Amino acid sequence: MNQPWNAFCPTLTLALVLTAAAAVAAQDGTEWRSIEAASIAYMQLPGGEAIIELNAEFAPTTVAQFKRLVRDGFYDGLAFYRVVDGFVAQGGDGSDMADPNSEPMLPAEFERPWSGELPFTSVQKPDMFAPETGFIDGFAAGRDMQSRKVWLTHCPGVIAMARNDGSDTGSTDFYIVIGQAPRYLDRNLTIFGRVVSGMDVVYRVIRGPSDANGMIAEGEPSTIIEKIVLAEDVPVAARKDVRVTDTSGAEFGKVLQSRKKRGPPFFHHKPPEVLDVCQIPVATRIGR
């Protein structure tokens, strides 16, 4: 692994940097951030488990309803009924596409006022889709200091509420981004979490036909959400210790800098010194 001829030297270097950071973290505890049980949901799919970090800072009402629905067993046995390869996997009871169910509709939580107390680590200014991008607690975010707004951005792995035309019409059905970041959806839908582990499992979800907007017809094979469980509802001893890179830490700042300044020996054409916030890995560590 330390051979200089590694096909992706820059990536390898980064991986080593991350490993070094982990060691540091073990000493001073600054590099990894433990996710509290109140913000974790385990989603059991046929291919394995996806772990979701919920974000009540940006979507308090949506997270509260999602947690209540999870506790009610609402999602258990329901399907990903609309899956567009390279875009989104949408799951739930389909009420979003047909007759509404009886669950309350949710107010839009598309953005929030900027607060200096949020641990915003700047990544790119300007970005093509936002005046500025950065990370807040591992979540990719956009920021506009002129209007003093901040929002979560649509990167792969993000989970958000589907809705109808009205901004306050989401209720139960959600989608997970499984393709190139559809950033044009930013500030138009409520992102309430992200998959921090098990995206490979999510990518196994059965796709719908692209000429039917990904809608899977009744009787056709689809992937079932076997169960969603909140970490809070699992005995403490059985909970997983989920840690993500502390994106406000100094080590992560160094990673951002090294990714921005790529050069020899691997790079023969110097890439522009810009970063796509959705292309920066935020590492996760799972323990017991």
Add this chain to the structure above:
Amino acid sequence: MNQPWNAFCPTLTLALVLTAAAAVAAQDGTEWRSIEAASIAYMQLPGGEAIIELNAEFAPTTVAQFKRLVRDGFYDGLAFYRVVDGFVAQGGDGSDMADPNSEPMLPAEFERPWSGELPFTSVQKPDMFAPETGFIDGFAAGRDMQSRKVWLTHCPGVIAMARNDGSDTGSTDFYIVIGQAPRYLDRNLTIFGRVVSGMDVVYRVIRGPSDANGMIAEGEPSTIIEKIVLAEDVPVAARKDVRVTDTSGAEFGKVLQSRKKRGPPFFHHKPPEVLDVCQIPVATRIGR
């Protein structure tokens, strides 16, 4: 499917536009482009088949060697030995990571001179990573009219040759992009094709550990490339008719325009009028 409250109206609309375009195509033949057999490879993986379009326009030497290796059965039975979730799945004999094999090294085919004869459909100018992006025969591309260069860009589904530090050190092992577009690799590696069908199959490839740069240790489970076959080597009657959206057609131009100008009733916050070239679907139709 025609309900106005569809959770992703704009996408739905696009799907309908594409469907309409298909109908047009059946009449005047302008909207779909048939891929010639000489540019098609079928990759058999445990989860199914991925169809690759090779691009000899941009990477003639690499495509020639890849086709020869495929005919030699070089890849059959080899593994995806380095798989980084959200980044790349790299396959081959591992020679790229260890002792080189005896296959010839390939000259860099990272970019080519701009030629007015290329059917370039402009998408975004400027783009964060290139002075301009666009499509050439369904492939996302970057263009710099100042240096008069054009290149294929690293979007999801792209297949490119891995290499060591030297620009001319690729030979056999390739990677497929399975995550958010790593655009910083543009003009530094030889993209020689793209998966036009079966990305869901590619996404099933077993990942390596993220703290080992995705390298799968010997003895650990990995996904095997069962077989790669060139369409040319299959009897004409057994070949698939693979068509992709004609990205130089008028209908595709309209799709680009509609994606750039999003608004009510679905969009409450108007997205910036920019397009990420890697986020624009190019549809594929498979027949017999």
